Each structure stands twice: as structure tokens, then as C-alpha cells.
Amino acid sequence: MTVQLAPIPDHVPLPAGFAAAGVHCGLKKNGQLDLGLLLADAPVPAAAIYTQNRLVGAHVHVCRDHLQRGDGLVRAVLVNSRNANCATGPQGIVDAQACCAALAARLGCPTEQVLMLSTGPIGAPLPRQRILDHLDALLEQASGDGARAFSRAIMTTDTYPKAIFAEDAALQATGFAKGSGMIHPNMATMLGFLVTDAKLPRAEDARAVLREVADRSFHRVTVDGDTSPNDTLVLLASGRGRGQSNGGALLTDLAQQLARQIAADGEGATRLMTIEVRGARSEAEAAHVGRVIATSPLVKTAVAGLDPNWGRILSAAGRAEVPFDATKARVWIGPAAVYENGVCHPEREGAAHQHLANETQVVLGVDLALGDAAADVWTCDLTKDYVQINADYRT
Amino acid sequence: MTVQLAPIPDHVPLPAGFAAAGVHCGLKKNGQLDLGLLLADAPVPAAAIYTQNRLVGAHVHVCRDHLQRGDGLVRAVLVNSRNANCATGPQGIVDAQACCAALAARLGCPTEQVLMLSTGPIGAPLPRQRILDHLDALLEQASGDGARAFSRAIMTTDTYPKAIFAEDAALQATGFAKGSGMIHPNMATMLGFLVTDAKLPRAEDARAVLREVADRSFHRVTVDGDTSPNDTLVLLASGRGRGQSNGGALLTDLAQQLARQIAADGEGATRLMTIEVRGARSEAEAAHVGRVIATSPLVKTAVAGLDPNWGRILSAAGRAEVPFDATKARVWIGPAAVYENGVCHPEREGAAHQHLANETQVVLGVDLALGDAAADVWTCDLTKDYVQINADYRT
Numbered sequence: 171m172t173v174q175l176a177p178i179p180d181h182v183p184l185p186a187g188f189a190a191a192g193v194h195c196g197l198k199k200n201g202q203l204d205l206g207l208l209l210a211d212a213p214v215p216a217a218a219i220y221t222q223n224r225l226v227g228a229h230v231h232v233c234r235d236h237l238q239r240g241d242g243l244v245r246a247v248l249v250n251s252r253n254a255n256c257a258t259g260p261q262g263i264v265d266a267q268a269c270c271a272a273l274a275a276r277l278g279c280p281t282e283q284v285l286m287l288s289t290g291p292i293g294a295p296l297p298r299q300r301i302l303d304h305l306d307a308l309l310e311q312a313s314g315d316g317a318r319a320f321s322r323a324i325m326t327t328d329t330y331p332k333a334i335f336a337e338d339a340a341l342q343a344t345g346f347a348k349g350s351g352m353i354h355p356n357m358a359t360m361l362g363f364l365v366t367d368a369k370l371p372r373a374e375d376a377r378a379v380l381r382e383v384a385d386r387s388f389h390r391v392t393v394d395g396d397t398s399p400n401d402t403l404v405l406l407a408s409g410r411g412r413g414q415s416n417g418g419a420l421l422t423d424l425a426q427q428l429a430r431q432i433a434a435d436g437e438g439a440t441r442l443m444t445i446e447v448r449g450a451r452s453e454a455e456a457a458h459v460g461r462v463i464a465t466s467p468l469v470k471t472a473v474a475g476l477d478p479n480w481g482r483i484l485s486a487a488g489r490a491e492v493p494f495d496a497t498k499a500r501v502w503i504g505p506a507a508v509y510e511n512g513v514c515h516p517e518r519e520g521a522a523h524q525h526l527a528n529e530t531q532v533v534l535g536v537d538l539a540l541g542d543a544a545a546d547v548w549t550c551d552l553t554k555d556y557v558q559i560n561a562d563y564r565t
Numbered sequence: 566m567t568v569q570l571a572p573i574p575d576h577v578p579l580p581a582g583f584a585a586a587g588v589h590c591g592l593k594k595n596g597q598l599d600l601g602l603l604l605a606d607a608p609v610p611a612a613a614i615y616t617q618n619r620l621v622g623a624h625v626h627v628c629r630d631h632l633q634r635g636d637g638l639v640r641a642v643l644v645n646s647r648n649a650n651c652a653t654g655p656q657g658i659v660d661a662q663a664c665c666a667a668l669a670a671r672l673g674c675p676t677e678q679v680l681m682l683s684t685g686p687i688g689a690p691l692p693r694q695r696i697l698d699h700l701d702a703l704l705e706q707a708s709g710d711g712a713r714a715f716s717r718a719i720m721t722t723d724t725y726p727k728a729i730f731a732e733d734a735a736l737q738a739t740g741f742a743k744g745s746g747m748i749h750p751n752m753a754t755m756l757g758f759l760v761t762d763a764k765l766p767r768a769e770d771a772r773a774v775l776r777e778v779a780d781r782s783f784h785r786v787t788v789d790g791d792t793s794p795n796d797t798l799v800l801l802a803s804g805r806g807r808g809q810s811n812g813g814a815l816l817t818d819l820a821q822q823l824a825r826q827i828a829a830d831g832e833g834a835t836r837l838m839t840i841e842v843r844g845a846r847s848e849a850e851a852a853h854v855g856r857v858i859a860t861s862p863l864v865k866t867a868v869a870g871l872d873p874n875w876g877r878i879l880s881a882a883g884r885a886e887v888p889f890d891a892t893k894a895r896v897w898i899g900p901a902a903v904y905e906n907g908v909c910h911p912e913r914e915g916a917a918h919q920h921l922a923n924e925t926q927v928v929l930g931v932d933l934a935l936g937d938a939a940a941d942v943w944t945c946d947l948t949k950d951y952v953q954i955n956a957d958y959r960t
Contacts, residue, residue, distance in 0.1 A: 224883035292876030475956025481687030488619035554949035561870025
């Protein structure tokens with residue numbers, strides 16, 4: 171079960187100056203793609219943000235070190251799935267660096283211009299030789315047509331690849347993401363990649379744009395409130411576009427689409443839920459209340475059961491430590507304002523139920539009546555399939 | 566499915582000076598008990614703590630008002646299940662006060678010496694006439710043998726009643742609780758009642774003891790991270806015991822047993838989980854980390870799947886915003902230290918799996934290697950039955 175937002179396009183373009191590839195190197199069973207590459211024609215300004223979990227995968231150390239030593243210039247990003255290279259001790263860092271160095275040697279660039287990211291189960295040593303043995307194949311396949319293959323190579327429990335191309339009059343951008351469980355907004359909540367031809371000449375420009383983009387996209391999606399030790403979002407900007415803008419608006423739109431795809435592909439999901447919070451004193455407060463509602467198991471199971479249970483929505487908002495007055499608040503489910511001014515409207519629950527039953531993209535809203543600020547947060551319902559998938563993950 | 570900790574005794578005594586009763590007044594289907602009474606021979610010092618949810622049931626307003634106006638002296642506590650009297654507007658408060666006044670008139674005491682608590686679904690008007698019609702029957706049945714009936718009358722989705730008697734050389738105490746979903750430590754996380762013959766002459770003594778007791782018991786249990794608008798814990802102290810102690814130790818022991826019962830009876834639970842946090846800088850910090858682990862859907866589904874997934878335990882601890890060093894931490898599952906000093910021990914996972922598979926009361930532990938403080942938190946696993954129960958709750 172999963173919510174399909176739109177047909178996945180057969181071809182996903184890349185902005186000028188980028189190539190991509192995906193191969194099978196033997197980590198996943200059944201020959202599925204498990205090693206991906208994003209390649210820039212020349213070193214480009216880059217930025218990354220990482221999990222805030224205290225447990226971090228080896229790649230977080232290596233990426234941070236390489237971006238710092240390389241002045242934020244990146245030539246290539248290598249990604250493996252099916253192994254997180256996390257809780258693997260010093261050997262994990264050695265393994266990741268060895269992969270970066272081997273790829274850099276083939277590209278003729280400094281090692282620090284190569285990043286490596288890993289995703290999958292924690293605790294097993296990285297099978298680094300399999301990766302090293304497939305670097306040549308990966309480079310051979312890298313092309314402007316490689317976005318689809320890359321998006322497949324980074325999948326774990328995702329049921330479909332997440333790759334989106336967007337452009338405006340002046341700029342192009344392609345975004346990739348993986349993730350459908352262990353998803354919560356606490357820095358980048360999965361692996362995400364944004365490549366654009368926007369001009370972000372200095373690495374600090376790239377970092378500023380990336381933070382702004384993430385705050386309004388990946389930081390507003392949650393599946394289960396759990397963060398992964400490997401969550402990382404990477405931005406590469408070739409600067410070859412026609413426009414002079416920093417690409418923030420285009421990248422935010424792209425990242426929001428990817429964030430919605432992650433929620434829609436949440437483990438076991440049957441509904442993509444948009445939590446609309448209105449009437450807050452600040453956008454940050456609105457987003458906070460939205461995240462509390464979006465992580466409530468009771469709200470998420472009610473949606474799975476098609477139950478327009480406004481009491482659970484209001485109760486969840488009520489524990490967000492925001493001092494709103496419940497007798498002035500309003501709660502809506504789709505078109506139906508099921509609670510207003512301290513009173514519920516059972517006669518409107520039929521319309522709310524119809525919304526939950528008939529739509530795969532549903533809206534739950536709350537107005538706190540405190541101010542004018544608003545934010546949307548995306549999540550999915552909590553189903554028996556979520557439990558099944560996560561009870562059986564390693565068996 | 567539920568975890569049975571111990572056989573429920575046929576008879577639960579009450580301390581000197583207390584009587585209890587439970588009747589069916591027509592709120593629950595099938596003639597089950599739904600109206601309970603705790604009665605003191607004379608007004609006794611009392612204290613209560615309430616939900617910190619911004620949405621609060623009518624009874625929270627009424628209890629707070631009565632305890633304040635009555636100088637913390639209470640003669641009787643009336644409890645109905647199957648209706649939360651929450652989000653019912655001003656009428657809900659009027660209804661609760663009317664029930665208190667009618668009972669006070671029969672007892673010949675001031676209205677403010679009667680408390681009323683409600684639990685059940687939110688949003689429907691309180692069927693107050695049914696309650697009023699059964700006050701005489703309730704008073705007739707009230708006796709020292711009424712603890713079992715009271716404990717049944719306050720049940721909602723509980724699969725068994727929760728009533729425990731405890732005594733030491735000098736004091737006696739009986740505790741009651743209800744709750745198996747919408748359970749999270751944010752003030753009292755359910756309805757709970759503690760009656761004792763300890764001497765707590767002033768209401769402020771009772772409040773101080775109750776806060777201390779709750780911090781080490783009900784504030785350390787979670788089923789799903791959701792708090793209810795009606796959560797309330799009430800303490801009544803008759804002062805008729807032989808001892809001079811304030812009863813804090815005995816009441817803490819009692820309340821911890823009730824808290825464990827609530828977790829064991831968590832909706833859909835197959836395992837009572839004790840999260841042992843060691844090596845923290847303070848007890849509060851240890852309890853905080855324990856609560857984050859205890860609310861992780863990934864940890865809870867892993868236990869449901871009998872998967873000794875130490876990576877999820879460490880990841881959950883890692884997002885608690887406590888700056889520990891994951892390479893010095895230790896994680897254990899039952900007898901098996903599956904992660905130590907940054908390295909996992911797959912060869913010990915068999916023993917950890919056996920612990921999860923063979924025991925219904927399982928232990929997950931983490932040592933943060935920061936200090937000497939410790940705390941235990943109790944929760945249950947997250948199963949498909951939890952989803953089923955909460956998806957279908959109102960249908």
C-alpha cells in the first residue's frame with residue numbers, strides 16, 4: 171500500500187553540467203540497483219545538512235570533513251543503499267574514505283571533492299570491495315539520462331523512486347530523495363539531493379539557500395517521529411543557468427514536492443495527510459503544532475480508520491505547549507469545520523468522513539486563533555502494514 | 566492481547582475510613598459498571614494533578630475549583646466512564662457541578678467536598694440524568710468491599726481492572742487506575758486514585774507527596790505519546806494509620822505497580838517493556854531519554870517483531886537532545902549487551918532474541934556513560950492490534 175501522487179515520468183532531465191548513474195554492485199538481493207552516482211562536469215559549490223541524531227553514520231563525518239577541507243566544492247557524490255555504514259566504528263570511516271579516494275583517483279580530482287552517503291540497516295560492515303569493483307561501471311554509465319537509475323539505486327523501503335525535475339524561465343533543478351520510514355523533521359530527514367544550474371558562487375551561499383529550502387520542505391514531513399543516524403540533504407549548484415536568482419523559490423517548490431512524496435510513500439501509508447495550521451503567532455510555531463499533530467499515533471490511526479476524530483486532532487494540538495484557547499480554536503477535516511468555538515458539530519462529520527474515505531490526499535486543519543502565521547506539515551496515516559513492515563524489517 | 570502481570574485478586578481491601586462502590590447507570594452497553602464512587606467517612610485532605618493538555622475536560626475545571634474552595638478537603642469522588650464530558654462547552658461544567666451538588670446533598674456536605682471525574686470519548690453531552698438517577702444505589706452499595714466494583718466502573722478500553730492494595734508496618738494504601746491508550750507522561754496520564762491512611766494534615770502536604778509519587782510512577786509510563794484532556798490523579802489521605810510517615814515510599818511503590826499495569830494493558834500490547842536508562846547526569850535526564858525510547862514506534866514495533874534491534878534503541882536515545890557519545894554508550898536487551906563502545910555484537914543477538922521471545926516482561930537498556938543517574942520508564946510494544954483498536958474506536 172502506498173499513495174501514488176502522480177505517474178513517475180519515464181525520463182527525468184538533469185540541469186546543465188550534471189550526469190547521474192545507478193548500478194547493481196551486490197548489496198541488494200535480486201539484482202536491484204544499489205550504487206548511485208551524481209557527477210558534475212567540474213567542481214561546483216555544494217552544501218549539506220545532516221541528522222541531529224547523536225548517533226551518526228560514518229558518512230556524516232566524512233562528508234563534513236570533505237566539504238570543509240574542499241572549501242565546499244564537489245565533483246561527485248557516491249551513494250550506496252542496503253548498508254548504513256553506521257555503528258561500524260573507525261573502520262566505517264576508513265571504508266567510506268577509501269571509496270571516495272578511489273573515485274577521486276578515477277576523476278583526477280582531490281579526494282575531498284567526492285562525497286559518499288550510505289543508507290540501509292545499521293551495524294554491518296560496509297562491503298567496500300563490492301563498491302570499489304563497480305566504480306568503473308558507474309562512471310561508464312553516467313550521463314544526462316541517468317537520473318532514473320540514480321533514483322532507484324538510493325531506494326530502501328521506498329515503494330517508488332523519487333526524482334523530480336523543475337524549471338522556471340531562468341533556472342533548472344532536479345531533486346532526488348529516498349525514505350519512507352524513520353522519518354522526522356530534525357534536519358534533513360532522509361537522503362535528499364538537489365542539483366541545479368543556479369548561481370551560488372560561494373559555499374556559504376549554497377548553505378544559506380539549503381537551510382531555507384529544508385526548513386520549508388523536508389523539515390515539515392514526518393512518518394513516524396524517528397530520525398535516522400544517516401539523514402543527509404545535499405545541494406550541488408553548477409551556476410550554468412541563465413538567471414541571476416539563487417534558486418531558492420524553485421528549489422523550495424521542488425523540495426516540497428519531494429517531501430510530499432516521502433510522506434505519500436510512508437511505510438504502510440494509505441493516505442497522504444496535509445496538516446494545515448493557521449492562526450499561529452509565527453510560522454515556526456505553526457510548524458511545531460503541525461508536527462505534534464502529524465506524529466500523533468491516535469490522529470494517524472483515526473485517518474487509517476476513516477474516522478473524522480476531531481477530538482484527537484485538538485488533543486494533539488493541545489499538548490504542543492502553545493498557549494491557545496481551545497474554546498476559540500477551529501478544527502476542519504477536508505471541507506467540514508467539525509469543531510468551532512468550543513463546540514463540536516456532529517452533523518458535519520458525515521462530510522468529513524466522505525473526505526477521508528474518497529480522497530487519498532486528505533487535509534486536517536486547526537486554527538489556533540492566536541495570530542496570522544501558518545504552516546503546512548505532511549505525514550501519512552498509521553496502518554497495520556506500518557507495524558508489519560517494521561516488526562519484520564530484519565527478518 | 567494484553568500482558569497479565571499477576572492474577573487480579575478477588576478482594577482488594579481499603580484503608581480505614583474509606584468505602585467504594587460501582588454501579589451500572591446506562592452509559593456502557595451490556596450492563597457493565599460505568600459509575601464509581603470513592604467515599605471517605607469524613608472530609609479528608611486531598612490533592613490532584615491534571616493533564617497539561619490545552620484541551621481539558623469539564624471535570625478538570627470543576628475539580629480544581631472544588632479543591633481550592635474546599636481547602637483541599639474531600640468527602641467523595643464520583644467517576645463516570647464512557648463519556649469524557651470534554652469539548653462540551655459551558656454545559657459540561659454545569660452538568661458536572663450538578664452531579665457533585667446532588668451527591669453532596671445526600672451526604673450532607675458542601676458541594677466543594679465532592680469531586681467528579683469523567684473518562685471516555687470526547688464531544689458528546691454528559692447524560693447527567695442517568696448519573697443522578699443512580700446516586701442512591703451507589704451510596705447504598707458503598708462499603709469496604711467495594712474496591713473491585715469501583716475499579717471496574719472506571720474502565721474504558723482497559724482489558725482488566727487495576728486496583729492494588731499495599732501496606733507496611735504502619736500504613737495502608739489502595740490505588741486504582743484506568744487507561745490503556747492516549748497514555749503519555751505529561752502530568753497524570755490517565756485516571757488514577759490513591760487512598761491511604763497516612764497522615765497528611767494539610768492539603769499542601771498531600772500535594773507535595775502526590776507530585777513526588779507521580780514523578781516516579783505515572784510520569785514514567787507511556788503507551789502512545791498522546792495525552793488525554795481528562796488525565797487526573799487524585800490522592801485522599803484519612804490520617805488514621807499508625808505511622809507518622811507521609812506515606813511517600815509506600816504510595817510510590819503502589820503507583821509504580823499501577824503504572825506498570827497500565828503499560829502492560831496498553832492497547833494491543835504483547836510485551837511490557839521496561840526501558841532502563843543508566844549513566845545519565847540526573848534522574849530527570851535519564852527519565853527523559855527513557856521516554857524518548859519508549860515512544861519510538863520503531864523500537865516498539867521491533868519488540869512486537871521480537872527483533873533485538875539495538876540500532877533503533879540507540880537511534881532513539883540519540884534524538885533525545887542529550888549530548889552523549891555514542892561510541893562510549895552501551896545497549897542491552899535482557900541479558901545481552903548487544904552494543905558496547907561503538908561496536909555491535911551480532912553474536913549476542915540470539916540471546917537478546919530469546920529474551921524478547923520468551924518473556925512477556927522485557928528489558929531494554931542504555932548506558933549513556935555521562936554520570937551516575939538512572940531511571941526506568943515503562944511502555945508496551947506497538948502491534949497491529951493497537952492500530953486496529955484505534956482505527957475502529959468510534960465505529
